[in-house]
Amino acid sequence: MNTATAQEFAPPSFDAAQASARTNDVNLDVILDVPVTLSMEVGRARIPIRNLLQLNQGSVVELERAAGEPLDVYANGTLIAHGEVVVINEKFGIRLTDVVSPAERIRKLK
Numbered sequence: 208m209n210t211a212t213a214q215e216f217a218p219p220s221f222d223a224a225q226a227s228a229r230t231n232d233v234n235l236d237v238i239l240d241v242p243v244t245l246s247m248e249v250g251r252a253r254i255p256i257r258n259l260l261q262l263n264q265g266s267v268v269e270l271e272r273a274a275g276e277p278l279d280v281y282a283n284g285t286l287i288a289h290g291e292v293v294v295i296n297e298k299f300g301i302r303l304t305d306v307v308s309p310a311e312r313i314r315k316l317k
């Protein structure tokens with residue numbers, strides 16, 4: 208059995224130019240095809256199970272958000288923007304009115 212001393216193993220050393228070149232060469236092509244789920248939230252409601260079980264066709268659930276307020280846009284559950292509903296060629300869409308900055312998104316994760 209071969210025993211090695213701590214002196215035989217040393218961490219590799221990189222000069223500053225190599226290290227900075229590695230951090231500046233960010234290749235986004237690797238993640239551009241990763242699917243992301245976008246969801247738009249009109250509002251929320253919190254109701255007891257008793258009331259939930261009484262819901263049927265035609266029931267109205269009051270949301271916490273007022274009419275005319277912007278929708279929240281989420282990417283994989285993270286708030287990324289606010290927007291308003293639009294209709295284009297008989298399909299619903301959303302026009303982004305405010306995009307949350309990356310710094311703000313990171314702050315909300317903490």
